[in-house]
Amino acid sequence: MIDKRAPGPAAAVADVPDGATIMIGGFGEAGSPIELIHALIDQGARDLTIISNNTGSGEVGLAALLKAERVAKVICSFPRTANSTVFPELYRRGRIRLELVPQGTLAERIRAGGAGIPAFFTPAAAGTLLAEGKESRSFDGKEYLLERWLRADYALIKGRCADTLGNVVYNKTARNFGPIMAMAAKTTIVQVASLVPPGGLDPEVVVTPGIFVDRVVEVAHPQHESELVASGATYP
Amino acid sequence: MTTNAAQIGWTREDMARRLALDIPNGSYVNLGIGIPELVARFVPEGRTLIYHTENGLLGMGPAPREGLGDPELINAGKQQVTALPGAAYFHHADSFAMIRGGHIDLCVLGAMQVAQNGDLANWSTGEPDAIPAVGGAMDLVAGVKSVFVITQHCTKNGEPKLVDRCTYPLTGRGVVNRVYTELAVIDVTPGGFSLVELSPGVSFEYVQERTGAPLLRQGTLANGTRHEDRC
Numbered sequence: 220m221i222d223k224r225a226p227g228p229a230a231a232v233a234d235v236p237d238g239a240t241i242m243i244g245g246f247g248e249a250g251s252p253i254e255l256i257h258a259l260i261d262q263g264a265r266d267l268t269i270i271s272n273n274t275g276s277g278e279v280g281l282a283a284l285l286k287a288e289r290v291a292k293v294i295c296s297f298p299r300t301a302n303s304t305v306f307p308e309l310y311r312r313g314r315i316r317l318e319l320v321p322q323g324t325l326a327e328r329i330r331a332g333g334a335g336i337p338a339f340f341t342p343a344a345a346g347t348l349l350a351e352g353k354e355s356r357s358f359d360g361k362e363y364l365l366e367r368w369l370r371a372d373y374a375l376i377k378g379r380c381a382d383t384l385g386n387v388v389y390n391k392t393a394r395n396f397g398p399i400m401a402m403a404a405k406t407t408i409v410q411v412a413s414l415v416p417p418g419g420l421d422p423e424v425v426v427t428p429g430i431f432v433d434r435v436v437e438v439a440h441p442q443h444e445s446e447l448v449a450s451g452a453t454y455p
Numbered sequence: 456m457t458t459n460a461a462q463i464g465w466t467r468e469d470m471a472r473r474l475a476l477d478i479p480n481g482s483y484v485n486l487g488i489g490i491p492e493l494v495a496r497f498v499p500e501g502r503t504l505i506y507h508t509e510n511g512l513l514g515m516g517p518a519p520r521e522g523l524g525d526p527e528l529i530n531a532g533k534q535q536v537t538a539l540p541g542a543a544y545f546h547h548a549d550s551f552a553m554i555r556g557g558h559i560d561l562c563v564l565g566a567m568q569v570a571q572n573g574d575l576a577n578w579s580t581g582e583p584d585a586i587p588a589v590g591g592a593m594d595l596v597a598g599v600k601s602v603f604v605i606t607q608h609c610t611k612n613g614e615p616k617l618v619d620r621c622t623y624p625l626t627g628r629g630v631v632n633r634v635y636t637e638l639a640v641i642d643v644t645p646g647g648f649s650l651v652e653l654s655p656g657v658s659f660e661y662v663q664e665r666t667g668a669p670l671l672r673q674g675t676l677a678n679g680t681r682h683e684d685r686c
Contacts, residue, residue: 246510246511246529246533246547247510247529247533248526248527248529248533249510249526249527249528249529249533250527272547296588296589296590296591297588297589297590298586298587298588299586299588300533301533306586307586310586311584311586317587319587319588319589320589321589321590321591321592321593321594322509322547322551322589322590322591322594323509323547323550323551323554323555323591323593323594323598324593324594325547326546326547326548326550326551327548327551327555329547329548330548341555341594341597342555342597342598343555343593343594343597343598344593344597345597345627345628346625346627346628347593347624347625347626347627347628348579348581348624348625349589349593389544390525390527391512391525391527391528391538391544392508392510392511392512392527392528392529392544393527394511394544394545394546395510395511395546395547396546396547397546398546398548399546399547399548426546443526444526445526446526
């Protein structure tokens with residue numbers, strides 16, 4: 220009987236080694252797996268490469284991981300948002316590297332990684348600064364850039380509900396990068412507010428099939444980044 | 456320039472109302488952050504638009520009532536929104552397939568500069584100490600069928616934003632179709648900027664003086680008459 224449950228966030232991230240590449244779901248706070256990120260801070264892995272749309276806010280969650288100087292590089296589309304102070308400070312001090320990727324290209328690179336497509340052409344960013352150093356090619360009179368897939372050692376994502384086989388459904392716009400990151404990582408770890416037995420999810424509504432998921436961990440009452448930031452919370 | 460251009464011509468709300476008139480019923484529309492968001496308030500009676508927000512929602516509705524929001528139901532500006540009846544959620548690769556694949560009819564964006572050939576600069580000043588951030592703007596302009604820009608005609612320092620050639624880093628080449636400012640509605644055509652409509656009380660010459668490239672005098676003026684002559 221397959222059972223992908225991990226006993227808690229700490230156990231779920233226990234084997235992440237130094238130097239790992241980790242995809243972290245979320246767009247702003249929606250879908251940010253704060254409890255898994257905090258467990259990763261406690262666990263201590265460093266020299267990480269993080270692939271995520273943003274760089275967190277305040278000093279909790281992803282921003283706290285950066286603040287703890289565990290991250291060598293981020294691959295990201297929008298590293299500054301409201302209340303985002305940790306990344307800009309580290310970046311200006313030269314303590315972190317940034318690969319800036321248009322948001323749709325970031326998503327497609329991740330999807331391609333999960334789908335076994337090593338490269339693809341996209342029109343986004345053709346003729347801009349972000350095209351520098353990239354191969355371009357014309358198809359039917361329009362210029363496209365060659366972009367490579369992105370894959371990762373781990374993905375940390377947040378769902379609303381999963382079954383013990385790893386089938387996942389999400390909450391509203393918290394779905395964002397979860398389904399594609401789940402496909403693109405060797406080990407995908409999902410925190411959910413509720414875990415159900417097989418048969419507890421209608422197969423017609425499953426968003427991420429369990430084949431893409433390695434570990435599920437129940438976090439019954441996940442924290443919200445904006446509430447933590449508003450309360451002045453920091454982690455650890 | 457000593458004149459404060461913001462006090463002449465249309466207000467931001469007027470600009471958004473004017474733009475909204477040009478969106479056909481049933482369009483799938485992506486509104487950028489800031490002034491573009493105002494457009495949703497002014498959709499004419501009898502028209503229904505379906506709003507796409509690139510973080511993963513079609514059928515986006517207005518902000519929730521106080522206390523009824525969900526921190527995981529947000530728009531691309533990370534503000535809480537609602538989902539209207541008939542809405543759909545999807546992941547980012549699908550969302551940008553809608554964008555890049557030409558399924559979204561229109562996006563409305565702000566701008567730092569628009570060039571007469573339709574080049575758009577709206578993501579970076581290129582200053583060395585700026586934190587670079589691009590988001591979805593490059594994907595939007597590369598794939599959405601029509602790109603409307605809504606912006607003040609000049610910068611706070613009075614410099615034209617409609618220019619001969621962009622000096623800021625580009626978001627996309629030849630992508631802008633139409634520009635709405637407090638002074639005028641201006642098309643980007645193969646011949647350059649072409650006047651569509653002046654805001655009330657503003658003259659062609661006034662707009663031309665504040666535009667960094669030649670303006671073709673063609674289109675409908677605010678009083679409804681058509682000007683066919685080119686300057």
